[in-house]
Amino acid sequence: MHKTGIAIVGVGLAATPHALALNDLRDQVEVVSVVGRSRERLEPFAHQYGFPLGESYEGVLEDPRVDVVLILTPPHTHLDLVLRAAAARKHVLLEKPLDISISRAELLVQACRDAGVRLGVVFQNRFRPAVQRLASLVHCGALGPLAYAGLDLRWWRPQPYYDEPGRGTYARDGGGVLMTQAIHSLDPLMWLAGDVSSVTGITATTLLHSMEAEDFASAALRFESGASGYVLATTAAFPGFPERIEVAGKNGTAVLEGSALRVVFQDGRTDEFRDPSSSGFSAKPMDFSHTAHRELIKDFCAAIREDRAPSIVGEDALRVQRLIERITLGHGGTS
Structure with missing residues (x-):
């Protein structure tokens, strides 16, 4: 090779x-x-x-x-x-x-x-085993048509993190918690639930941080499928908690909390899965396994050899950034 x-x-x-x-x-x-x-x-x-x-x-x-x-x-x-x-x-x-x-x-x-x-x-995050397991359940229809999907990201960053020149500014980073932290979870949320047709959002800088951009954001979403959705993202939740993605469908509900996935079906079946990865939700932002990075790089290099698109392309990132912009603006229809 x-x-x-x-x-x-x-x-x-x-x-x-x-x-x-x-x-x-x-x-x-x-x-x-x-x-x-x-x-x-x-x-x-x-x-x-x-x-x-x-x-x-x-x-x-x-x-x-x-x-x-x-x-x-x-x-x-x-x-x-x-x-x-x-x-x-x-x-x-x-x-x-x-x-x-x-x-x-x-x-x-x-x-x-x-x-x-x-x-x-x-x-x-798309290459984390628990995320991929949840995606397979959603995309194959095991959960049925979706009723709602949501993201709850309550992380912690101490003030010295934002004291680095440029961090949390619009000129260098383009924003705060949405662009720097939540973006990694908004991508799998949209991978699971699809594009967003309307948004009502708020952002704020809490009294816990001195920074230019937001360290708190919340939004109500309507997906193009008709499902409802929500986002809560902050770096002001001491000491930091694993992020949570919840997806409810006609056949059951799936909760992905950090690396632990639990699915409860209406017919009484359950499915539980845990992988060893983490996400840097606390004061140590790089405290996570590199295995998902390895799989992403492996996929990208394979795409070049095989002359195909990689699993995650620029258009995917544009979709997420457009959603972030709409949450920051506070409202928005389909873009």
């Missing part, structure tokens, strides 16, 4: 699970280089994981060994980096969100489409 050549761009908070995942996949991928702005961060990161240091992003784009650029930089940098990668005919695997606004995100997705390169997005 030809190994997929990958260059890592950025070594911030999100880089660790990717590095662990890439080392697990050494039989399938080769990390060609690691580049970023801070040499002080790059050198220890590259040494720890055994990756070669690169000189610059320009060098990555000119390197014929690089098939994929894995972009892990802050959201406001994504558009420029992706436009340059697409022009160089490099496939892109991009950390969420796509960028800080819908208009920039749409440009990014269109650039990859026009260049004929694959664009994948790091929504790793």
Whole structure:
């Protein structure tokens, strides 16, 4: 098997699970280089994981060994980096969100489409075994037509987390809890329940944090299927609790709480399943397994070899960001 050549761009908070995942996949991928702005961060990161240091992003784009650029930089940098990668005919695997606004995100997705390169997005929760088990039940019709679907994400981040320059600002992150934390759970919610036709939402910054964007959001949803829905998302719930997705259908109700799935059917059957993953819901945001990242990267590289779309594409991320924008605005019909 030809190994997929990958260059890592950025070594911030999100880089660790990717590095662990890439080392697990050494039989399938080769990390060609690691580049970023801070040499002080790059050198220890590259040494720890055994990756070669690169000189610059320009060098990555000119390197014929690089098939994929894995972009892990802050959201406001994504558009420029992706436009340059697409022009160089490099496939892109991009950390969420796509960028800080819908208009920039749409440009990014269109650039990859026009260049004929694959664009994948790091929504790793879809690859968690419990999420996949729940999705199989919903998509095969085992729960029957859906009555409602909801997300309850009550996480905790202490103030020092938001004291990092740019974090929780619109200019760098594009928002707060919705764009940075809840986005990972909104993606599987929409994967399960479909597109949203109408939204009534509120957002706020609570007295627990000093930050520009929201640390609390709540919304009532109407899905295009006719099912109802809800979202509650916050990083002000000390000490942090596993996120909960609940889906009720004509035949039964499924509750996914963290990595534990319980399904109760109206005919008396039950189904219980637990996987070892977690989601960083407490003051340690990277306290979770890298196995879902590994499966996501594996799928993306396979998509390139097989000349197919990856499981999660740019249009999926656009759907989620459009929902986030509508919750932030407080209302919205189909977009």
